Amino acid sequence: MARRRHVALMVETSLVYGRQLLHGIIRYLHSHQPWSVFFELRELGAAPPAWLKDWRGDGIICRPTNPGLADLFRKKRIPVVNLNDVYDGLGLPAIESDHVAIGKLAADHLLERGFRHFGFCGFSGHAWSAKRCEGFQAALGAAGCSGQLYESPWGGPSAHPWEKEQGQIGAWLQGLPRPLGILACNDMRGQHVLDACQRMNLSVPEEVAVIGVDDDVLLCELCDPPLSSVVPNADRVGFEAALLLDRLMAGEKPTRLTTLVPPLGVTVRQSTDVLAIDDAQVAAAVRFIREHACAGINVDQVLSQVPLSRTILERRFRKYLGRSPQAEIREVQLKRVKQLLAHTDLRLERIAELAGYEHPEYMSVVFKRETGLTPGQYRRASAGRE
Incomplete structure (x- = not known):
């Protein structure tokens, strides 16, 4: 019988992202040769354990990798998978969330709601925050917009007193045009922005819409109002790291x-559940589409909800959303298909029914045309099997 490999897992358990990484590692081990695992509960940013310097195992999955640890790992010549997203250029094999794509997804979410003024609230000195900002700004630039930046150090009250921080974020928000869409670099930062909005008597989401990242359900639901959040695929990151x-x-x-x-997508909660469209009829049409697209509606049914001709509705949709009413219906349906493919094992026939398609074959044709992937390829990729 082959000896089990001895593997150290250095992943924080204090935040939802780290726990989801561990779920992905567990999922891999359940279907492959198990390891003998050395693991201890860790806080994010905790110092490397004393035992690491003399450890003689077979491999390490390491989240808190820094330049010093990277040098140690190279000297020990032990296989390491780096899950750090604070430092770039450490020279170790790494699996990361696509932070640029996260920023783009958040921008698309806010743009779809009609916002044209934006801001990014991040942490300085962290590569993951900078990359999310990069993706956010790139997507805004492609739409002819731009966003204002606020950053401060991550270090807690001792490094940056909260009362001062809250006042600075509030002053920054007050100086930006509204209605305003804000991407906070993570859910914790999103809570900071929402607290500052309360302090400055800014209405959320009507004046300021806020979206975070990580979809930490407890934290998002504790926020007032509940925080929308981009959902990274941390489970797949963990699975790919183990592989x-x-x-x-x-x-x-x-x-x-x-x-x-x-x-994976965006979990929409009250903090962005608004349409920033300065046209009541277009806003009503968009709301009707987003509520009923997956019931298989068509443009004629949309027109029955607003006193506009088809030509005028088309013109106004292109002005505010950059696409036609029919394209908006298709976009909502495709998002539903993606969600069901990624998070359920439903058959394509049932997914087509739930997304408003009469025939699964037509759904597959539209999905491949719009995404470049078949539904099966998308499902496998979302599950970490491609």
Whole structure:
């Protein structure tokens, strides 16, 4: 019988992202040769354990990797998969959430709601925050918009007193045009922005809409109002990290230094549940589409809800949303299909029914045309099997 490999897991359990990474690792181990795992509960940012310097195991999955640890790992010549997203250029095989894609997804979410003024609230000195800002600004630029930036250090009240921080965020928000869409670099930052809005008597989401990242359900629901959030695929990051480590321990060379895992989507809560469209009739039409697209509606049914001709409705949709009413219906349906493919095992016939398609074959044709993937390919990719 082959000896079980000894693997150390250095992943924080204090935040939902770390716990989901561990779920992905567990999911991999349940379907592959198990490891003998050394693991201890950790806080985010905790110092490396004292035992690491003399540890003689077979491999490590490490989230708090920094330049010093990267040098230690190279000296020890032990296979390591790096899950750090604070530092770039450490020279170790890494699996990361695609932070640029996360920023783009948040921008698309706010743009779809009609916002044309934006801001990004981040943490300085963290690569993941900077990349989310980069993706956010790139998507805004493609839409002919731009966003204002606010950053401060991550370090808690001792590094940056909260009363001062709250006042600075509030002053920043007050100086921006409204209605305003804000991407907070994570859910914790989103809570900071919402608290500052309360302090400055800014209405959320009517004046300021806020979206975070990580979809930490407890934190998002504790916010007032509940915080919308981009959902990274941390489970798949963990799964891919375990798969890569197994290959490294078997003597394989990584095919690429860094593998990026795209986000799953957006969980919409009250903090962005608004349409920032200065046209009551278009807003009513968009709301009707988003509530009923998956019932299989058509443009004639949309026109029955607003006193506009088809030509005028088309013109106003293109002005505010950059697409036609029919394209908006298709966009809502495709988002529903993606959600069901990623999070359920439903058959395509049932998914087509729930997304408002009469025939699953037509749904598959539209899905491939719009995404470049078949429904099966998308489902496998979302589950980490491609």
